[in-house]
Amino acid sequence: MEIVKVSIELFEQLITIRRHLHQHPELSFKEYATCEYITKVLEEWDIPYNRISETGIYVDIIGRNKKGPYIGIRADIDALPIQEQTGLPFSSVNQGVMHACGHDGHTTILLGTVYQLHRLRDKFSGRVRCIFQPGEEADGAAQQLIDLGVLENPSIDAMLALHLWPHLPHGTIGVKYGAITASCDDFTIEILGKSGHSARPHQAIDAITISTQILQALHTLVTKSSNPVEPVVVHIGKINGGTASNIVADKVVLEGTTRAVTFETREKLKSQLIDLCESIAKSFGGKATVHYKDGHPPVINSDWVTRTVEESAIELFGPEKVVHLKEPSMGADDFGAFAQIVPSTYFRLGIALEEKKAFDLHHPQFEFDESIIPIGVQLFTSTVLNKLSRGVEEKC
CATH class of the missing domain: 3.40.630.10 (Zn peptidases)
Structure with missing residues (x-):
């Protein structure tokens, strides 16, 4: 040599x-x-x-x-x-x-x-x-x-x-x-509910409640959607929602990132995250729109x-x-x-x-x-x- x-x-x-x-x-x-x-x-x-x-x-x-x-x-x-x-x-x-x-x-x-x-x-x-x-x-x-x-x-x-x-x-x-x-992909979840007075929550759709359900459910993507020995990250780094303590929030925005080490898991995370957010929001009478940005493979x-x-x-x-x-x-x-x-x-x-x-x-x-x-x-x-x-x- x-x-x-x-x-x-x-x-x-x-x-x-x-x-x-x-x-x-x-x-x-x-x-x-x-x-x-x-x-x-x-x-x-x-x-x-x-x-x-x-x-x-x-x-x-x-x-x-x-x-x-x-x-x-x-x-x-x-x-x-x-x-x-x-x-x-x-x-x-x-x-x-x-x-x-x-x-x-x-x-x-x-x-x-x-x-x-x-x-x-x-x-x-x-x-x-x-x-x-x-x-x-x-x-x-x-x-x-x-x-x-x-x-x-x-x-x-x-x-x-x-x-x-x-x-x-x-x-x-x-x-x-x-x-x-x-990989590193970013996403924004826009959750829409219906505003109302906190004294009459039954007349509103609380976007904050929907967001908490989504936050908890996102952890299941890590534990249930990939091989247990394969590293996966689903992270929420920013939350913005609500205007006052006595108003039911009609909008919450979550921002986060997903990371995976295989192309298969990367695509699976994307589709499952979108489906999960949309279905949870719908079950509460609200709506979730996921804006997903493909980043580095x-x-x-x-x-x-x-x-x-x-x-x-x-x-x-x-x-x-x-x-x-x-x-x-x-x-x-x-x-x-x-x-x-x-x-x-x-x-x-x-x-x-x-x-x-x-x-x-x-x-x-x-x-x-x-x-x-x-x-x-x-x-x-x-x-x-x-x-x-x-x-x-x-x-x-």
């Missing part, structure tokens, strides 16, 4: 890049300065690139034999509406916006991978498409790029993505066969692509650095849209240090040690050069 290390010079450049990105975060679909900065870096490296959508970028690196396999690698570039509290000297200068999910790290790692693969393009066959994706924290960003043809011309054979992970020791690689993240890793990354990580860092994740995260990532179409794997890169408290993703004090950057670059680069360039054809 050829091991491609990150030079000190490149590492120093990547640290500068990461700190600039962290200091200038931008929200989903508003990553204009981020996009311009990425293209500036690529131009300084004399690496051609393509723009896609308003703030998306992809780089095609063509090997010595164009007819080989076509590998995709994706990094997300957007930030979150969070006020940073890390105290870092390169903290966000944009009020209320922060890279609290490690996307600055993901982007930097992919830029380092682009640099390495471009420099070594005569050492592999086929092509690699490195995708800098906007809007991961919003809805449908990955699907938008797919609709614009990011997986085509020619068709991509396999996809890779990573996510920094504060729940694993620094430098470990977390792999998961099958589902690694859940689950990320389901392909076995053979996952195996190639695992084997590459073992050869690079040793078996002690590879962790088999026991269960999927109920968080979501729109990389699932890619994985629905192309055999893919999405893995975790551990960032937890023994001597320092690790804050979770989306926390205002989230940060990571920059020594993780060359590890990500090395794993992506070596996996492409030594494994996927032949594994796509052999299916390992």
